[in-house]
Amino acid sequence: MNLNPDQVSNYVTKYADVLVDYSLKLVSAFIILFVGIYAIRLINRIITKVMVQRNLDPTLTKFLSDILIWALRILLFVTFISKLGIETSSFVAILGAMGLAVGLSLQGSLSNFAGGMLIIVFKPFKVGDTIEAQGVIATVSEIQIFVTKMITGNNQTVFVPNGSLSNGTIINYSMQGERKADLTFSISYDSDIKKAKEVLLEVLTKNPKVLKKPAPEVFVKNLTAASIDFAVRPWATNANYGSVVSDTLENCKVALDEAGISIQPYTIQK
Structure with missing residues (x-):
């Protein structure tokens, strides 16, 4: 085959121009990519520093930071391939279709994701709080996007889905900073009511872990067929609550025995 020198020269010139043009696009695209990665960081x-200075919840700070990073990464990727000359409209359409398919197949996960958002924004509890929810009483260890991690009193780890957690009843024992114990002591009808009340109240006032304000309460709660029920209600900080309940039960029993007051089996009410 005979090659025309003019045609060869035209082809070389044409592809050289294309190569130069595409090389410039390639170089500029990678410059945008590297500059974009540095800019995102x-x-x-x-943004993270600003949120920390504004005392935002650490979980919310991390969550918003992660969303921002991925949104900027997606925007950078689309800009990068667009600069290379790749048509982005079809690419965006494919992403939309994939997002719809994934959304339909992960409805439960999306519900948990939405629940996590509600928990992070409205803050019915925070890390370190002791809560009762979904039949579990435990201390919140970590609020994740889809589940909340909690540690029970016997050191078991419980993961509760955020969807059911945000839609159910939550009792937060730590939010107010103080808790009131509601104990019941039952004495026989042969006992002196006034003396029993004085003995029980003295036990509470002598305990340094029992708060003075609000003041502890002791009063007749009920008269049953077998006993006189006293309500014993000391207040304590969240940190001292468990020891206050234990001390009150032990010290009241000892004090009533020393006073010669016969007690009946008691019950603890939440």
């Missing part, structure tokens, strides 16, 4: 540090 810088923006993330600045």
Whole structure:
């Protein structure tokens, strides 16, 4: 085959121009990519610093930071492939279809994700709080996007889905900072009511862990067929609550025995 020198020259010139043009696009695209990666890291540090200075919840700070990073990464990727000359409209359509398919297949996970958002925004509890929810009483260890991690009193780890957690009843024992114990002591009808009340109240006032304000309460709660029931209600901080309940039960029993007051089996009410 005979090659025309002019045609060869035209082809070489044409492809050289294409190569130069695409090389410039390639170089500029990678410049945008590397500059964008550095800019995303810088923006993330600045935004995180601002949220920390504004005393936002650490869980909310991390969550918003992660969303920001991924949104900027997606935007950078689309800009990068667009700069390379790749059509982005079809790519965006494919992403939309994939997002719809994933959304339909992960409805339960999306419900947990939405529940996590509600928990993070409205803060019915925070890390370190002791709560009762979904039949579990435990201390919140970590609030994740889909589940909340809690540690029970016997050191068991419980993961509760955020969807059911945010839609159910939550009792937060730590939010107010103080708790009131509601104990019941039952004495026989042969006992002196006034003396029993004085003995029980003295036990509470002598315990340094029992708060003075609000003041502890002792009063007749009920008259049953077999006993006189006294309500014994000391207040304590969340940290001292368990020891106050234990001390009150033990010290009241000892004090009533020393006073010669016969007690009946008691019950503890939440």
